[in-house]
Amino acid sequence: MTDTGNKRIQVFKPDGEFDFQWGGGGVLEGYMDEPVGIAVGPGGTIYVADTWNQRVQVFDGDGTFLWQWPIAGWDAGVPDEKPYLAVDAAGYVYVTDPGHYRVLVFDSLGNYVLSFGQFGSEAEGIDSALPFAMPMGIAVGQDGSVYVTDARGGRVFVFDPIETMNNEQ
Numbered sequence: 001m002t003d004t005g006n007k008r009i010q011v012f013k014p015d016g017e018f019d020f021q022w023g024g025g026g027v028l029e030g031y032m033d034e035p036v037g038i039a040v041g042p043g044g045t046i047y048v049a050d051t052w053n054q055r056v057q058v059f060d061g062d063g064t065f066l067w068q069w070p071i072a073g074w075d076a077g078v079p080d081e082k083p084y085l086a087v088d089a090a091g092y093v094y095v096t097d098p099g100h101y102r103v104l105v106f107d108s109l110g111n112y113v114l115s116f117g118q119f120g121s122e123a124e125g126i127d128s129a130l131p132f133a134m135p136m137g138i139a140v141g142q143d144g145s146v147y148v149t150d151a152r153g154g155r156v157f158v159f160d161p162i163e164t165m166n167n168e169q
Contacts, residue, residue: 001038002035002036002037002038002048003021003035004034004035004036007023007024007025007026007031007032007033007034007035008021008022008023008024008032008035009021009022009023009032009035009038009046009048009059009063011063020063021063022059022063023035023063027053029057029065029068030057030059030065032048032050032053032057033050033051033052033053034050034051034052034053035048035049035050035051036049036051036082036083036084037049037082037083037084037085037095037096037138038085039085039086039087039093040087041087041091041093041108042087042089042090042091042108044060044061045058045059045060045061045066045087045108046058046059046060046061046063047085047087047093048085049071049083049084049085049095050068051074051081051082051083052074054070054071054072054074054075055068055069055070055071056068056069056071056085056093056095056106056110058110067109067110068110069106069109069110071083071095071097071104073097073099073100073102073104074097074099075099080098080134080151081098081099082098082136083095083096083097083098083136084096084136084137084138085138086138086139086140086146087108087140088140088144088146088161088162089140089144090162091107091108092105092106092107092108092113092162093105093106093107093108093110094138094140094146095138096135096136096137096138096148097115097117097135098134098135098136098151100117100118101117101118101131101132101133101134101135102115102116102117102118102132102135103115103116103117103135103138103146103148105162113162114162116131116159117131117132117135118131118132131157132148132150132153132157133150133151133152133153134150134151134152134153135148135149135150135151136149136150136151137149137151143161144160144161144162145158145159145160145161146158146159146160146161146162147159
């Protein structure tokens with residue numbers, strides 16, 4: 001689990017007993033500043049939303065740093081901007097970008113695939129022309145459907161699996 005305030009990841013055994021941790025505050029590889037979202041991909045690869053360092057960091061199951069990629073969108077300066085991640089069975093990584101009202105999709109190595117939602121909107125509240133008011137939580141169902149919680153809109157959106165989405169940059 002992410003321990004946002006202490007800028008680390010903590011791992012617990014199935015019975016709830018603490019097992020180990022990694023991270024700590026900083027900008028170097030493996031260190032974090034405001035880790036929020038965390039997701040486990042196929043094969044046990046762990047993806048962490050390192051919010052204020054504007055990147056996704058990737059670790060193995062032992063907490064060893066593997067690679068990272070930048071998320072330029074996490075620069076909106078929105079105090080309640082808390083991005084979350086989800087990974088589907090094919091290894092696509094879904095990243096919420098709350099301050100820019102969109103979801104970004106990357107392959108498992110961090111190569112941009114597509115985005116959906118709105119970029120650059122200054123909307124206050126809900127605008128019927130915009131898909132999101134503040135996308136935060138995200139999950140992928142067993143069938144590949146993508147579920148996005150819209151924190152300011154008070155709703156949940158359901159999108160078709162990535163194979164049927166259009167690129168809406």
